[in-house]
């Protein structure tokens with residue numbers, strides 16, 4: 001776990017972010033996450049797009065000039081993509097479409113990447129499904 005922490009947190013911008021991630025990194029508890037407070041607007045975020053089903057807001061620790069998270073407002077068991085069931089197909093499609101709308105709004109339609117980290121081994125740190133929309137620089141491959 002320590003190795004995983006250092007692999008996943010090497011780019012953390014400050015101690016607060018690193019410790020928030022460390023606290024969340026180990027498991028999918030099914031409990032509330034920081035994103036519930038962002039959805040409830042108890043914690044401010046920089047909102048890029050919002051509709052009745054999804055919220056898109058800027059990542060606090062951006063990995064590219066454009067780094068937006070797209071999340072379902074109602075988690076409905078979708079702590080991570082590996083929990084997806086047939087009942088989730090509509091919201092999963094809605095999230096992907098919202099990612100495209102975000103790319104359009106941000107002016108990166110011809111050069112963006114959508115990422116879902118699933119589980120500790122993929123550096124997932126918040127257990128509320130989210131799509132990362134990244135762009136505004138040359139995106140490299142493989143992503144690492």
Ligand code: TR5
Nearest residue numbers: 020034043045058059060061117123124125126
């Ligand atoms: O590592 P995964 O894929 O789970 O992505 C979680 C993302 O949430 C990371 O890129 C974090 O930088 C981001 N994050 C974490 C917090 C946060 C945030 N983005 C916006 N606002 C945030 N607040 C207020 N608090 C966080 N702990």
